[in-house]
Amino acid sequence: MAISKKIASSMENSSWIRRMFETGNVLRAxxxxxxxCDLSLGNPDVEPPAAFQKALEEVVxxxxxxxxGYMPNAGYPDVRAxxxxxxxxxxxxxxRAENIIMSCGASGAMNAVLKTILDPGAxxxxxxxxxxxxxxxxxxxGGTLVLAPSRPDFNLDVEAIESRITxxxxxxxxNSPNNPTGRIYPEETLRRLADMxxxxxKKRGSPIYLISDEPYRKLAYAxxxxxxxxxxxxxxxxxxSYSKDLSLPGERIGFAAVNPEADEAKRLADGIILCTRILGYVNAPGLMQRVIGSLQGVSVDVEIYRRKRDLFCAALAGIGYQFAVPEGAFYIFPKAPGGDDLAFVEALQEELVLVVPGRGFSMPGYFRIAYCVDTPVIERSLAGFQRVIRALKS
Ligand SMILES: Cc1ncc(COP(=O)(O)O)c(C=O)c1O
Structure with missing residues (x-):
């Protein structure tokens, strides 16, 4: 046995996004x-802003x-501040600085947080x-992910979440703005969620943590x-992380922020710092910490994505696709014409257009378009979208 049974099985059931990536390579060859037209990956096409190049050169x-050298596992104190x-x-x-733990992207932060708070069976x-x-x-x-449905407009369904609490x-x-829907959760919903x-x-005598995954926070339109x-x-x-708003996914730089009002906030932050080390990340990349330290508040020009969104949404709606116009991030999540997302995605592949079936997000019957691609790719893909919907209607 070369590899564990668990990983062997995970490899067989590898994520849809990964599978589309591999299909894309075959089709390209x-x-x-x-x-x-590869619309399957959330890999930003917009170059990092000029301020990034300048900051990088200065740091180098x-x-x-x-x-x-090695540094404190939580990152450079001045950068954290x-x-x-x-x-x-x-x-x-x-x-304050003590509430921030620099990480290897949002994924690294999420893993350090989950390792800190989960007991087996959680x-x-x-x-x-x-x-x-x-x-x-x-x-x-050692935990299990429990899924709750969202509202038909992809807003959070607070009652459905409540019913899943044990x-x-x-x-x-x-996650807001959301991947894959582009939905931004309204404050009123978040207030109701917080109250619930x-x-x-209180009822059970121990708090439920709320982990807010926010790599698309700055990609919000209008x-x-x-x-x-x-x-x-x-x-x-x-x-x-800075993967999406500064277009730096390859640099693996992000952070976790602990609410100072959380129960035992210091212990929680100390746990995340320890887990950053023992998960083997040790610390977030040093050069990139210094670079993003001087780029706080800077992001790519969101208008570029807004224009792509408007172009794509207008064209898809004209062709007859049904979807909610995304408020943020760079994804559209339409209903799969015909209802079978896999059959639809395969038909679109015949047109050399790659998207991800909704089941890759635990939502069959839909599909995800990533429009973080050059505008000509969006334009070229439209004929394929049109032919597939026409074929389904005839
Ligand atoms: C919702 C969401 N969370 C987290 C991540 C991971 O991002 P990072 O590159 O910061 O690890 C992604 C990446 O696509 C994402 O879409």
Whole structure:
């Protein structure tokens, strides 16, 4: 036996996004890269802002002792202080360096948080559709992901979440702006969610953590505000990264922020720091910490994604696709014409257009388009979208 049974089985059931990536490689080899419209990956096409290149060059040129050495596992104190100021203003609370743990992206932060809070057999709730890596991250640390439906408009269904709470519930994960729907949860819903979690926690005598996964926070359109969760709920932890808003997914830089009002907030932060080390991340990449330290509040030009969204949504609606116009992030989540998302995605593949079936987000009957691609790719894909819907109607 070369590898564990568990990983062998995970490899067989590998994520849909990964499978589409592999299908894309085969189609590119067969037909040529310029013929394939790959709308399956959330890999930003917009280059990082000019300020990033400048900051990077300055950090590389600076002569600082032990520049490449080990550092405190939570990250450089001065960088944590700058991140705390920015994250605090977004969340509407006062954060300090000690509330911030620098991480290897939002995924690294999420794994460190889950390892800190989960006992074997613990449950973590998430609303579908959702980013299904959560199931693996929760499983990594001995827990089980429990899925709750969302409202028909993809807003959170607070009652459905409440009905999933058991004595084993350790946390709820939310993600806004959402992958795959582009939905931003309104403040009124988050207030009701916070009230429900507070009273559920009081009833059972231990708080339920709310983990807010926010890598798309700055990608919100037409001035839409993404409400801060920390202002509304004390036992909250934000995990996020610069992968999407600065287009740096390959650099693995992000952070976890612990609400100072959480029960035993210091112990929680200390646990996350320890887990960052013992999960083998040790600390977030040093050079990138220094770079993002000087880029707080900076992001790519969201208008670029807004224009792509408008172009794509207008064209798809004209062709007859049904979807809610995304308020943020760079995904559209339409209903699969004909109802079978897998059959639809396969038909679209024949047109050399790649999207992800809704079942990859635990929501069959839909499909996800990632429009973080060059505009000509969006334009070229439209004929395929049109032919497939026509064929289904005839
Ligand atoms: C909802 C969501 N959470 C987390 C991540 C992981 O991002 P990171 O690159 O920061 O690990 C992604 C990446 O696509 C995502 O869509």
């Amino acid at each position: 067969q037909h040529g890269a310029d013929k394939v 040129a600076a002569r600082v002792a032990k520049k490449h 700058r991140v705390a100021a920015q994250a605090g203003s977004e969340q509407g609370v006062s954060l 449950e973590v709730i998430a609303s579908v559709p959702c980013f299904m890596e959560y199931a693996s991250y929760v499983d990594n640390h 004595p084993r519930t350790a946390a709820l994960i939310i 979690l507070l009273s559920a926690g 001035g839409a505000k993404v409400p801060g969760i920390m202002r509304l709920y004390p036992h909250s932890i934000v995990v996020t």
